[in-house]
Amino acid sequence: MGKEWADARRAANVARLGATLAEGLAGRGDITFELGCGHGHWLAAYAAAHPGEFCVGIDLITHRVARSQRKQSLGKLDNLIFLKAEAMEFLEALPAPIILRKIFILYPDPWPKKKHHKNRFICPESLDLLARRSAIGTRLHFRTDDADYYAWTTEFLGAHPRWQIQPEQTWPFEQKTFFEERMKDKRDVIADLVS
Numbered sequence: 001m002g003k004e005w006a007d008a009r010r011a012a013n014v015a016r017l018g019a020t021l022a023e024g025l026a027g028r029g030d031i032t033f034e035l036g037c038g039h040g041h042w043l044a045a046y047a048a049a050h051p052g053e054f055c056v057g058i059d060l061i062t063h064r065v066a067r068s069q070r071k072q073s074l075g076k077l078d079n080l081i082f083l084k085a086e087a088m089e090f091l092e093a094l095p096a097p098i099i100l101r102k103i104f105i106l107y108p109d110p111w112p113k114k115k116h117h118k119n120r121f122i123c124p125e126s127l128d129l130l131a132r133r134s135a136i137g138t139r140l141h142f143r144t145d146d147a148d149y150y151a152w153t154t155e156f157l158g159a160h161p162r163w164q165i166q167p168e169q170t171w172p173f174e175q176k177t178f179f180e181e182r183m184k185d186k187r188d189v190i191a192d193l194v195s
Contacts (some may be wrong), residue, residue: 010089017085017093024081030101030135031056035121036108038177040068043104045175047072047080053102058085087121091129100133103140106177110146119120122153124160131162131193138193141171143186150187163191 025031032050034043037057047055059065059082068082075194083090094100122142130140142165144150157163169190 002163013086013089014093017083017090018095020083021090021093021098022095024083025056025095025098028054028098030054030099032102032104033100034058034104034106036060036105037064037082038106039064040082041179042106042173042175043082044068044071044075044077044080046104046173047077048075049173051079054082055080057082058087058090060084060086062099067167073177088126088173091133093115094133098133099135100138101135102172103130103134103138105142107144108149110144110149112146112148117152120152122149122150122156124156127156127163131160134193134194136193139166139169140179140191140193142189142191143171145187146184147185147187150189153189157189157191162193162195164194166190166192 021133032053032055034046034048034057037043037059040057043055043057057068057080059068060135062084064081065084072080072082085093105121108121109119111117140157142153142157144153154165158167171188171190
């Protein structure tokens with residue numbers, strides 16, 4: 001009964017998100033996507049600086065999404081939406097015509113204990129789904145302060161047949177985030193979808 005309930009809940013979440021996204025992204029062809037937007041500092045600043053891009057940020061924590069939505073509203077940013085969503089459910093719910101053009105993952109929870117590594121977003125399954133929702137040339141930007149998660153991400157991206165790490169790329173937009181202010185180091189990995 002537990003698995004059936006979880007499957008039904010997931011299906012309901014995907015259906016709800018699908019309806020929200022169909023309305024919110026009507027007429028769009030591609031989006032700039034931030035997974036784990038936190039309080040929205042980075043993506044709100046990015047959207048303001050890139051008015052020609054439509055940006056979508058998601059997070060699981062209700063109060064973070066509410067703060068992000070306030071930034072969007074106060075900034076009168078009509079090229080930006082924030083949603084409460086789980087990443088894999090969001091990607092499954094994304095309407096078929098919409099492609100991810102740019103993907104940003106900034107300071108995700110590193111799940112440092114080995115027994116929790118299964119919770120890390122970067123893994124073959126999620127990289128496959130990101131690739132299916134993207135087009136050739138889509139760029140994935142990953143930033144962490146955790147040396148182990150950086151090595152993990154580099155390993156999985158390096159081994160993936162569709163993503164190619166771009167060693168000479170620079171980070172496209174700098175804006176201090178709520179979490180970055182607490183971090184000492186930052187390590188970047190940038191990869192392009194090549195097939």
